[in-house]
Amino acid sequence: MERAHVVIMVTVEDENDNNPMFTNQPYHAVLVHTSPLGHVIKQVRRYVAACS
Secondary structure, eight states, rough: OOOOOOOOOOOOSHHHHHOOOEEOSSOOOOOOOTTTTTOOOOOOOEEEEOOO
16 A cells, blocks of 8 residues: 655644644645545634633
């Protein structure tokens, strides 16, 4: 079985002054070479802390 490792950097642009927070970091995913185009690899959830 062939394996490869890649690091993907994602920039999140936010429209308000609260930084988005992400749960369960770091994220890991496995993608097989037969996955169809448009296949969802990983979904993450974010939350925005309440203003203080």
